[in-house]
Amino acid sequence: DAGITQSPRHKVTETGTPVTLRCHQTENHRYMYWYRQDPGHGLRLIHYSYGVKDTDKGEVSDGYSVSRSKTEDFLLTLESATSSQTSVYFCAISDPGLAGGETQYFGPGTRLLVL
Amino acid sequence: EDQVTQSPEALRLQEGESSSLNCSYTVSGLRGLFWYRQDPGKGPEFLFTLYSAGEEKEKERLKATLTKKESFLHITAPKPEDSATYLCAVGEGGGGNKLTFGTGTQLKVEL
Numbered sequence: 679d680a681g682i683t684q685s686p687r688h689k690v691t692e693t694g695t696p697v698t699l700r701c702h703q704t705e706n707h708r709y710m711y712w713y714r715q716d717p718g719h720g721l722r723l724i725h726y727s728y729g730v731k732d733t734d735k736g737e738v739s740d741g742y743s744v745s746r747s748k749t750e751d752f753l754l755t756l757e758s759a760t761s762s763q764t765s766v767y768f769c770a771i772s773d774p775g776l777a778g779g780e781t782q783y784f785g786p787g788t789r790l791l792v793l
Numbered sequence: 794e795d796q797v798t799q800s801p802e803a804l805r806l807q808e809g810e811s812s813s814l815n816c817s818y819t820v821s822g823l824r825g826l827f828w829y830r831q832d833p834g835k836g837p838e839f840l841f842t843l844y845s846a847g848e849e850k851e852k853e854r855l856k857a858t859l860t861k862k863e864s865f866l867h868i869t870a871p872k873p874e875d876s877a878t879y880l881c882a883v884g885e886g887g888g889g890n891k892l893t894f895g896t897g898t899q900l901k902v903e904l
Contacts, residue, residue: 709890718896719896720797720880720894720895720896720897721837721880721882721892721894722894723891723892726890726891728890736891768836768837772890774890778842780824780825780842780884780890781825781827781839781842782827782839782890782892783839784829784836784837784838784839785836786835786836787834787835787836
């Protein structure tokens, strides 16, 4: 257990509405990541953060924004949700500066359905 | 561009029937080969990290091995509780500590 929680765990929303997903960690890990998982695609990186207010884009960042104002929280926002953003979203953490620190540990996931 | 291919997509075994899962990869600078287990409705659970060709790691009935082009996850005498999807990922060189994942192998172990 890497001390990662995600909220909400399930959400149903309508096309065009904004949605924010929260990832919270309790162990001060430096790096945090947001992935989406879809059948046939595996896990794909959306955005990641390497410190407070330091973020960068991943493979599938269009339509998503992130913020990290505190070490423990990493927020993923869908500014205007679309049906193609229906997915399961996972948060992960790592500490690359530590031995074995490249390993990422994952949260329980958030299931998002956009109608 | 980094690529990870896992095979087979699905595997059905009888309890006690040993087998191997394959993960082949191309990456510009390997910073680790990672294996995860994922149960339905759960997040991926870390199993192993391998860093260099020839390295092996074991945990209970699982053993992971690494060559310059592929990794194998060997499952010895599997039990029904080993049923899960097994994911492979590679860490790339450069900044960001980013991982590229394969699409997984869905393993079903039957009595």
